[in-house]
Amino acid sequence: MHKTLLESEGLSISCEHVVLLGSAAVQDMSAGKSFVGFIRDGQVSVLRLREQLQLKKDRIRSIVCGGAGAVLLVYGGRVLIMDKSIVCRPLKGLENRQVIQIACGDQHSMALTKDGQLFVWGDNTHGQLGLEKEQPSSLSAQPVKSLCGIPLAQISAGGDHSFVLSLSGVVFGWGKNSAGQLGLGDTTDRHVPTVVNSLNRKKTVSISCGGEHTATLSKGGTVFTFGSGGFGQLGHNSFEDEHHPRVVAELWGSKVSQVTCGRRHTLVLVESSKLIYSFGCGMQGQLGNGEMIKQSVPFPVDLSTECDHAYMIEKLIAGENHSFALFTKKLGNESKPNPSRILTLDDRMIDRWVSGSDSWKVIKKDINKVFSSAASLNGSFLKTSCDEHYQMSEEHCGLDFDLVKASFAKLSNNERLISEVVRVVQQTLLPDLNPNPAGVEALRLYLLLPELIRGLQEQQRTELTKAMASKILDLNPAARKVLEMYWSTLPDDMLKNLVDLFQKESAMLIGRISVVQMDWDIATHLPKYVQILQMVYQVCRSAHRDITKSDFIIHEVNGLLDVLQTINEDVNDMWQWFNLTGQIQALVAQQNYYNTILKNLISLPCIFNLEAKCSYMKNRAWxxxxxxxxxxxxxxxxxxxxxxxxxxxxxxxYWLAVFYTEDLRKTDVNKRDFFLNVFKELCAPESQLLRENDNKTLSWFPTKLSVEKEKYFLFGILCGLAFNNNSVVNLPFPLALFKKLLNVKPCLEDLIEFSPVLGKSLRYILDYSDDVREMGPLFTITWDGTEVELDPAEPGKVVTNYNRTEFVDKYVDYILNKSVEEVFEEFKRGFFNACDRCLVEMFEPEELRGVLVGNEEYDWDILKKNTTYEGSFYAEHPTIISFWEVFDELTPNEKKAFLLFITGFEKVPILGMSAVKMRVRSRFDFTQDHLPEALTCHALLDLPVYQNKETLRAKVIEAINHKRGFWEE
Structure with missing residues (x-):
């Protein structure tokens, strides 16, 4: 290089090349503010002082010079620090750590260990240490806890800012940001590592920090720069600062292979053409172009012709005001292990373990290194084909799932190996997991562990599942949301394995509850498993995955409910008959134990089948x-x-009791007749509470009120009371109502149910296949006599192929949400005034509608099969034979009237006709003129023994058509 390139503070060289005495080649070098360090054969020379450091027994692998001193990396991973007086000493805080990378800024330094942990020390005035708690400085190495679990590829320190790069190309920056050198779009300092989102998916492979600017290099050779540009060091043909990463356009297509930043200048290497470009401050000749100028665009460095084809440029070094290029002899193409890369688990390593080619002591040590490090595991099994790991995002985890499954299957087949892995994971890895990761890469671990657990024995599986469940739930809400997104993209078998893992563990614990004494450990861990199941269930529903609801259901819950019901009955009996204090105390304690468990489970309804939900509703305490x-x-x-x-x-x-002033008798018949008739009045057109659809089969809330708003609140209370009292009522609403009560957004299908013509027209717009710019309709619609602008920000907006989905979404949202928002909120407020939200949220929207409204699946054969007989009646009794013959001959409407007569419900309960347990009792004290009578709360039919079938038919028809309940006067 020309000597002007090498002139700097305290350094004057009159020759064309830097020549160091001795025959050993330079292995590494670094330029700082006051001196330059060289490494030859493991020995360090400091050029300014023209002497070699005497380090006993220490062979140096790497040196990095900063503003206040230098950091030396010894073979074996030990770190030494050197101040301006060239005194070297070990750095505190890194004892027993194997360091693989070091970096120096003006007054702070960084070190990356083999297991992926980042340590920092020095000044922290601008937050350049990235510590969660701000502290002015640290003389000893401190871990950057927020980056725990992030598999780092490279670290870099600038003047007062810091950067790291992950294995998937994610860039984190922190520290001083006065010139936008963090690339975050502002000039605010950051005290914790922050993702530079604008560099996501740019396939970043290296970073270099200058005094107040930063440069990144993407795979393929694209260079981005940002920060201070006052000396042209950004290469953008300007002297302006840049707050966002910006491509250096002059280098476009050059396939840059290296980039490095000095204090106020930048160097890049195009290896294929052996060209070095420089830009920025050259007032001390550091640009190597023979001139002392400021240069704002890349310009080639004038290299010596002595560096012929036998040499290759190994490394560019940019210091305070000087630059170097390290040339080395060309070697063969053989690849060598990268000593600067963190340890990761790969198939080759597992094969060595399985084959036993290494001693058990070595294998055990390797297992401990890999499986105790979240960063190592998160950097393993990346899908590097087609650079997919660089697509890392909140939607894409970057893992090679086939490789994961194959690798863990090999481990699981070796009992000794897997036992050691489980020990390390359980004792070291899981306790140290970071609940607040700085980046999404830290979440890969939660996808790997279920596959590891899949092949374990029961006891090992239980222990690891317990620990993993706690860690998942400890994650902050944002991280947990990303994890759920990753779950939604898992292969089918891995997603099913995740469900099976927590479903089986939950089922096992619930099964144990009924056969062991009270175990509060179960009460602690069971809700965690079920909460994760509920999370996965919601993911499967939202992502429309082929994991069915039955995969989540735990039938052991039904047994738990049966046990609780028995205990409740025993407690009531003891209080009523024996008052045995000791036995009651024991039973009450057991009762509280079961109630506590169920209370924690009812808000996680994915494990309950419909029968269990209804059973809990029926038998809960009032x-x-x-x-x-x-x-x-x-x-x-x-x-x-x-x-x-x-x-x-x-x-x-509260349980509802209904009395009438006419007789003041309290019976369940009163309550059922009350709900039957009050909802007929409420939903009738005369009430003006609701608007009917075109077919007059369903109703919805009006957009224009004809009655007081308070009535919708009271209407909601009545619906809530019906739900709370297990009463089926006439509530002719579409599914959209029940979705809204459960905070599920209604969709186009819900509008189609209420208004088939309109809904199908909107479906036609979505499905229209011809490519036309304008489809005709506007975002201006008319609903319930009112003209509405669906997009007020753009009146008269035309529907096109490009915005038709937006149009349909806004149309549906207006009709089912916005137009009735005020009325619905009153209804909802009343509804939840009368019933517990946690009970309602046990049900899916379709189930909630079934509980309140019933269904129309009239299976009369099931009714006949489930009927029992009392008194002198039996299945083959002549009266019973005649009764069923008469029943079979009834019209469909007459059969429905009979169901209303016997149960008080017009429709079939949610559990189907099998839930109707009709009893038929003989009544010889009735005369032939008596009509059959029904006790609806017990579905009990009192049937006289009529003389013939014709009389029976007449009396049954008269009974079911008889005016019942509320008499008009």
Whole structure:
């Protein structure tokens, strides 16, 4: 190089090349503010002082010079620090650590260890140490905890800022940002590592920090620079600062292979053409172009012709005000292990372990290194084909799943290996996992561990699953959301394995509850497993994965409910008959134990089948009884009046009792007749509460109110009371209502259910295949007599192929949400005034509709099969034979009327006709003129023994058509 390139503070060289005495080649070098360090054969020379450091027994692998001193990396991974007086000493805080990379800034330094941990020390005035707690400085190495688990590829330190690069090309920066040198779009300092989002998926392979600017190199040779540009060091043909990474356009297509930043200048190497380009401050000749100028575009360095084809440029070094290029003799093409790369698990390593080619002591040591490091595991099994690992994002984890499964299957087949792996994971890895990772790469571990656990024995599987569940739930909400996104993209077998893992562990714990004494450890861990199951269940639903609801259901819950019901009955019996204090205390303690477990599970309904949900609803504890005293002639008036007063305090958890002023008898028949008739009045067109659809089969809330808004609140209370009291009512709403109550967004299919013509027209717009710019309709619609602008920001907007999905979404949202928002919120407020939200949220929208409204799957054969007989009746009794013959001859509407007569419900309960357990009792005390009678709360039919079939038919038809319940006067 020309001597002007080599002139700097305290350094004057009159020859054309830097010549060091001795025959050993230079292995590494670095330029700092006050001196330059060289390594030859493991020995360090400091050029300014023209002497060699005497380090006993230490062979130096790498040197990095900074503003205040230098850092030396010894073979074996030990770190020494050197100040301006060239005194070298070991760095505190890195004892027993194998360091693989070092970096120096002006007053701070960094070190990366083989297991992927980043350590920092020095000044922290601008947050350049990246420590979570701000501290002015640290003389000893401190771990950057927020980066724990991130598999780092490279570290770099600038004047007062720092950068690291992950194996997937994700860039993190922190520290001083006065000139935008962090590339975050502002000039605010950062005290913790922050992802430079604008460099995501740019395939970044290296970073270099200058005094107040930064340069990155992407695979393929694209250079980005940002930060201070006052000396042209960004290469953008300007002297302006850049707050975002910007491509150096003059280098476009040059396939740059190296980039390095000095204080205020930048060097790049194009290896294929053996050209070095420089730009920035050249006032001390550091640009190597023979001139002392500021240069804002890349310009070739004038290299000596003595560096012929026998040499290759090994490394560019840019210091304070000087530059170097290290040339080495060309070697063969043989690849060597990269000593600067963190340790990761690969197939070759596993094969060595399995084959036993290494001693057990060595294998055990390797296992401990890999499986104790979250960074090592997160950097393993990357899908490097087609550079897919560089696509790392919140949607793409970058793992090669086939390689993961094959590798862990090999480990699982060797009991000794897998036992050691489990020990290390359980004792070292999991306890140290970071719940607040700085980047999404740290979450790969949570995808790897279930595959590792898959092949374990029961006890090992249980212990690791327990520990992993706790760690998943400890993740901060943002990280957990990303993990859920990764779950949604898992291969089918891995996703199914994840479900099976937590489903089986949950089932095992629930099964143990019924056969062992109270174990509060179960009560602690079971909800964690089920919470994760619920998370995965929601993921599968949202992503429309082929994992069915039945894969999540735990049938052992039904047994748990049966046990609790038995205990409840025993407690009641003891209090009523024996009052045996000791036995009652033991039973009550057991009762509290089961109730505690169930209370934690009901908010996680994916494990409950419909039968279990309904059983819990039916057998839960009640706070008390809420009474309605009504006049049959003023049903709504009296009902609303009493609900207004009662709603000042919520009605959740109260059983409803209905009395009528005409007789004041308390019976379950009163309550069922009340719900039947009050909902008929509420939903009738005359009430003006609702608007019917075109077919007059379904109703929805109106956009223009014809009644007081309060009535919707009271309407909601009545619906909540019906739900709370297990009553099937006439509520002719589309599924959209039940979705909205459960905070599930209604969709086009819900609109199609309510308004088939309109909904199908919108579906046609979505499915239209011809390529036209404008489809005709506008974002201006008319609904319920009102003209509405769906996009107020752009009135008169035309629907096109490009915005038709937006148009349909806004149309559906307006009709089912925005247009009725005020009314629905009143209804919803009333609904949850009367019933517990956690009970409602046990159900899916379709199930909630079934619980409140029932269904129309009338399977009369099941009714007949499940009927039992009492008194003198039996299945082959002549009256019973005649009864079923008469029943079979009834019209469909008459059969529905019979169901209403016997149960008080017009529709089939949610559990189907099998839930209707009809009993038929003989009544010889009835005369032939008596009609059959029904006790609806028990589905009990009192049937006289009629003389013939014709009389039976007449009496049955008369009974089911008889005016029942509320008599008009």
């Amino acid at each position: 706070k008390g009884c809420f009474q309605l005293i009504l006049r049959r002639t003023a049903l709504l008036e009296d009902c609303f009046s009493q609900l207004r007063t009662a709603s000042k305090q919520h009605l959740r958890g």
